[in-house]
Amino acid sequence: MSAAPRPLTTPAVPPTTAELAGRFENEFGRLPDGVWQAPGRVNLIGEHTDYNEGFVLPFAIDKTARVAVGVRADSSVRLLSTYGDQGVFTTDLGNLDAAAAKGWTKYPLGVIWALQQRGITVPGLDLLLDSNVPLGAGLSSSHAIECAVISALNELTGAGLGPEEMVLATQQAENDFVGAPTGIMDQSASLRGSKGHAVFLDCRDQSVRLVPFEAEPAGLVMLVIDTKVSHSHADGGYASRRAACELGAEVLGVKALRDVKVGELEEASGLLDEVTFRRVRHVVTENDRVLQTVELLAAEGPGSIGALLDASHVSMRDDFEISSPELDLAVDTARANGAIGARMTGGGFGGAAIALTPLGAEQQVRTAVERAFSEAGFTAPDIFTVTPAAGAMRIS
Template sequence: MTARFGPGELSASFRSVFGTDPDGVWQAPGRVNLIGEHTDYNEGFVLPFAIDRTARVAVRLRPDSTIRLMSTFGNQGLTTADAGSLSRAAARGWTKYPLGVLWALQQRGLAVPGLDLLLASDVPRGAGLSSSHAIECAVVTAMNELAGGGLGVEDMVLVTQRAENDFVGAPTGIMDQSASLRGSSDHAVFLDCRDQSVELVPFDAEQAGLELLVIDTKVSHSHATGGYAARRVSCELGAEVLGVASLRSLSLGDLDEALGLLDEETFRRVRHVVTENDRVLQTVEALRSAGPRAIGPLLDASHGSMRDDFEISCPELDLAVEAARSAGALGARMTGGGFGGSAIALTPQGAARGVRDAVGRSFAAAGYAAPDIFSVRPAAGAMRVA
């Protein structure tokens, strides 16, 4: 995780790198998915929220077609591209995310000019907190304003999804960018991925005497590699065999029939998605009627389903969840696409230090690298900040 750059600091760094002031500074947050994993690309329900950790971009348009990109982290140095010939093959490292957005905007018919861009981000990378989508959402927000895109939030969601799917090569859905673009302080984003309809659901853990801890296991993951894509293929196969357009069309009552039609592995993949959709709906209702303290068992059940049916957990995530629960967390689950990244633990404020210590001791005893543990709260979505 890099140090946080305020808008003024980022503008000053931009002047140092590029010799001129930026046209502005835009930011977009990472996200935590409270519940609803691998349901988004199945046209299902998700309940993420934007977090108080952001990617910020200082941008200035150029009179030519040259694109120059620099970040405040890593050692990649200045990357140069041409707006007239953007290609996936030429992108490397973090630059594939802004370049992917510029390419996707071009595919929509927007004339993308040359630009200088400086990125700073304190969203942990590879932790399952959507650091890549934070970058993409900051860039699409900036370019929509600077290049006169005239895009609504639904369009920006689809632009960043196309960047991820067709440029980066990650077969992700619309959850992450929806949370980053549509987030609101002290609310979770209840998203129907079939039609992009959104309802903001109150989720003020602090007011309820709780903390939401993120446990970054330091096990890095990538959605552009095989495990994530293989799960998506299994879901598509299940839908095809069961004769539905997407697994969203199935209910809990359809699982008995599915058991007789699908091979054992595909059935378990389908069962996770169907039961996870139901858990999202239960969580939304619990938050509305009883508040955050009521959702712990649903978080626990979600983790069990991801571990056993969808098989996207790992030993570090399972240990983080088990240790957090044993030390007093009301509920815990892995969050994000899986195969590494982070777990979340909904914890009474008085037990938070004990949970942190217990997870740290468990990791040390198992010989794992020390996790990074921090609290997050729901924050506002993408915006201009300077």
């Protein structure tokens, strides 16, 4: 799979909520009925386990998508973004067409469509989007949009959906409207996140336990290294990995790979072809790493999980084969320059890596990664810190 440079960048200084409402008024001739936001997420550990009914441990981050929304009296939907140069996209509630949607507009339109499938009457609306979640970086910028939109529409329509149902609605939007065969992890983190905590999610029954995760009191910082290589879930690489997992579960006679234990892998190796076995081995061992991480965080804190982050990256690189030269360089360089653990995060084939780094080594890691990318002839990465933040909410 070839990696592509990112087509758009997020604004360096996001507008304030009042400025966003003012921009909405300038564009649409009235103030919005409200402004809602939803965060992106970093997945601490647990990659490609969600659609295998397994375990994940993401956290919502302090970068968000915000939508100013105003209800219309007719059935028109008008969508505008503060970034890019796409202009107002206009369609009708009775004519929602994924093929005609442009760029980011498929995410709010997919949410509207999914609510309609549930028998919820969605009014015409005007919507202005602003987001500072890096695009294509594996930090779930698309789900942040969807979760902000569904939070707004859940309130404006009086639908009264709980977080579990909103998670499933946004998953349906992704799967059946956008065409991306994603699981429920990203939406769950964005809708159910909590400041200072990671979200330990059982993807079989949607049960959630908030796990304290604060790096700074432990003398650490979580660095995100955005490689600036775009990835997309709506492509063959992600879909083929999911198909391999489904095949593995079928051959092994289980409902989902979540039901296979690490101790059963030797037997599984004799039943599966070599590639499918490696895909299965990643998911099974990754589920185990999530459970170990939760236990270690509770018993010893963030400084104890570095080796599990490292092992997760090796598994994704070698068994699931979803890393990239840029991600491998970011991880290897961060580890060689002081990070206690590092891994790629997100769906793969580009995007970002995370590096859990001692506060005193932060600048050393930043400088080393930037130098390594320059020497390799790669696009300069964007390196920044994230902290666990609150989930989706109304902010105005």
